[in-house]
Amino acid sequence: MRKRYLDYILAIIIILSLNFFLPRLMPGDPLTAIYGDALLEMSPQLEAQLVERYGLDKSMGEQFIVYLGNLLRGDLGYSYYFNAPVTEVLLEALPWTLLLVGVSLVLSTIIGILIGIESGWRHGSRLDSLLLISIMFLNGIPSFFLGILFLIFFSFEWQLFPLSGAVTPFSDYTGLALFWDIARHMFLPVLTLTLMQVPRNYMLMRNSIISVIREPYILTAQGKGLKEGIIRYRHAARGALLPVITRLGMSIGLMFTGVLFIEIVFAYPGTGHLFYQALQNMDFPVVQGSLFFITVFVLLANFLTDLFIIKIEPRLREDAYQLLDRT
Amino acid sequence: MHINYWTELKRSKFGRTGLAMISILVFLALAAPLIAPYDPWAYVGTPLAPPSGEHLLGLNDIGQDIFSELLYGSRTTLMISSGVAIFSTLISLAFGLAAALWGGLVERVILRLIDIMLIIPVFLIAILVASFFQPGVTTLIILLTCLFWPPGARIIRAQALSIKQKQHLTAASSFGAGKGYLVYRHLLPDLYPIVTVNFIQVIRRAVFMEAGLAFLGVFDPVQKSWGLMLHYASEFIFTGAWKWWLVPTGFMISYTIIAFVLIGYALESALDPRLRRQVYVGH
Numbered sequence: 001m002r003k004r005y006l007d008y009i010l011a012i013i014i015i016l017s018l019n020f021f022l023p024r025l026m027p028g029d030p031l032t033a034i035y036g037d038a039l040l041e042m043s044p045q046l047e048a049q050l051v052e053r054y055g056l057d058k059s060m061g062e063q064f065i066v067y068l069g070n071l072l073r074g075d076l077g078y079s080y081y082f083n084a085p086v087t088e089v090l091l092e093a094l095p096w097t098l099l100l101v102g103v104s105l106v107l108s109t110i111i112g113i114l115i116g117i118e119s120g121w122r123h124g125s126r127l128d129s130l131l132l133i134s135i136m137f138l139n140g141i142p143s144f145f146l147g148i149l150f151l152i153f154f155s156f157e158w159q160l161f162p163l164s165g166a167v168t169p170f171s172d173y174t175g176l177a178l179f180w181d182i183a184r185h186m187f188l189p190v191l192t193l194t195l196m197q198v199p200r201n202y203m204l205m206r207n208s209i210i211s212v213i214r215e216p217y218i219l220t221a222q223g224k225g226l227k228e229g230i231i232r233y234r235h236a237a238r239g240a241l242l243p244v245i246t247r248l249g250m251s252i253g254l255m256f257t258g259v260l261f262i263e264i265v266f267a268y269p270g271t272g273h274l275f276y277q278a279l280q281n282m283d284f285p286v287v288q289g290s291l292f293f294i295t296v297f298v299l300l301a302n303f304l305t306d307l308f309i310i311k312i313e314p315r316l317r318e319d320a321y322q323l324l325d326r327t
Numbered sequence: 328m329h330i331n332y333w334t335e336l337k338r339s340k341f342g343r344t345g346l347a348m349i350s351i352l353v354f355l356a357l358a359a360p361l362i363a364p365y366d367p368w369a370y371v372g373t374p375l376a377p378p379s380g381e382h383l384l385g386l387n388d389i390g391q392d393i394f395s396e397l398l399y400g401s402r403t404t405l406m407i408s409s410g411v412a413i414f415s416t417l418i419s420l421a422f423g424l425a426a427a428l429w430g431g432l433v434e435r436v437i438l439r440l441i442d443i444m445l446i447i448p449v450f451l452i453a454i455l456v457a458s459f460f461q462p463g464v465t466t467l468i469i470l471l472t473c474l475f476w477p478p479g480a481r482i483i484r485a486q487a488l489s490i491k492q493k494q495h496l497t498a499a500s501s502f503g504a505g506k507g508y509l510v511y512r513h514l515l516p517d518l519y520p521i522v523t524v525n526f527i528q529v530i531r532r533a534v535f536m537e538a539g540l541a542f543l544g545v546f547d548p549v550q551k552s553w554g555l556m557l558h559y560a561s562e563f564i565f566t567g568a569w570k571w572w573l574v575p576t577g578f579m580i581s582y583t584i585i586a587f588v589l590i591g592y593a594l595e596s597a598l599d600p601r602l603r604r605q606v607y608v609g610h
Contacts, residue, residue: 007446011443011446011447014447015447015452022455022456022459136585137581139584140581140584140585140586140588141577141584141585142538142539142580142584144539144542144557145577148564148573148577149577152569156564256448257451260454261543276543279545284458287458288455291451291455294448294451295447295451295452298448299446299448
């Protein structure tokens, strides 16, 4: 496990270096690379202040130390588009992202597991093939395309759901009304994110059930004359659950990437949407900051999963690394 | 593990469907200059004109023929995805085999590198780098290759280690076969199935990634790319144009990914049951 800590530390260092060197490798000076056209509108004093703040007149090594120091103090730079510190802008957006990811994670895990059980238990049946084919098709549709389709039909054509945002602007709902408003706004984003994640859990669960069915303990359960439903859920499903659980961390990682597209499509004010706004306005401190933020969350999720896996199933220690597959 | 891949693929319903779908796509891409009624970069009529006899899918916001754009987009997609798959497979093979055959420090360094790359969220890194460089086809192939090789290298190393234990390899090396001969004559043929599966997975991820990056607008805007088309089309969803602009484009992206998902599934099912359980879904 000590080796594993080292992996994470090195991963963080690589990401930090990318964040640090990318703007500095660009042609021209880093201020232009980071601030672009905004630089033209800045006063010389402000520019001097920035050079001072990031130590841009010093050597690369010193700059890196200044950069790390700023980061440790939670200073990710200053956004000229939003006219606020990057960290502040990000913290405002983060809860919405966490809300989407959290709800979709729970839903996609439950749905994926349930249909995975049904499909795997009836391996080779008509239901199984039907589910398998539809899931494969679903898996092939990029989330941003699916999201736009939902937006066009549900929000635009049939006007069942709001077109954008997380709450109705300038409304002063409280209590139940506020809850209802938030729920209506997050319905389509959550639906898309959930559908995007179901195939993964479904495949894992289906394959796991298929391999568990042949285990002797299932035969024993049948021999004892237990009801089929009890064998399926209490015995087979419980035994087959492990691969899904151990990959939850990876699912969280994938979802933090997926949610980026979904927030953009639905103009949902989370970190992904923030990233996109910043990208379109060439506000690179926020572009870097938001991606860095999401990356750290993904690493954290992966790390916690690693710890968790080793706790519940030492046998999987090797496998856990081998089966990592994420984009 | 001597499986006749081609036969297995053709025997599976999924495999046949996927292969047919890809063949059509490759044909369209190759014949694009012959089929496309217009130059996709040329201004050929009123912007946002709806479909008509002359323009099957209408025109985009700058007066380019959408149908011709779609045909040329298939070239970009196939070029990038196959390029990434070829190069990253070669790197996976080189690193996987080097780790398995040399062992020692080489193996430790390579494995550590792979482990680190596997915990880094690749897509986010790709977006970050792309948002600075606005990559074109070549740059994107290089970028994605750098990010995609690790899972393949890990699997190839594991597989090569287990093949190395087999008796025919011990026999060969006791007769004096060198490393190069062992790799060429014994390891590569035995690794072929697993490399093929990995190849298809990489292609699928690359198609998705290219579309995703272009959709975000961090791709050379001069290229004809489905992701870019979706990017522009999504700005006009409040007009009727989505019916002939956005939907066909999204359909082509999904069509391509689904074709590779089907082929991938057929190949994985043909492989040994242990690998079959690792079936891998998700972008």
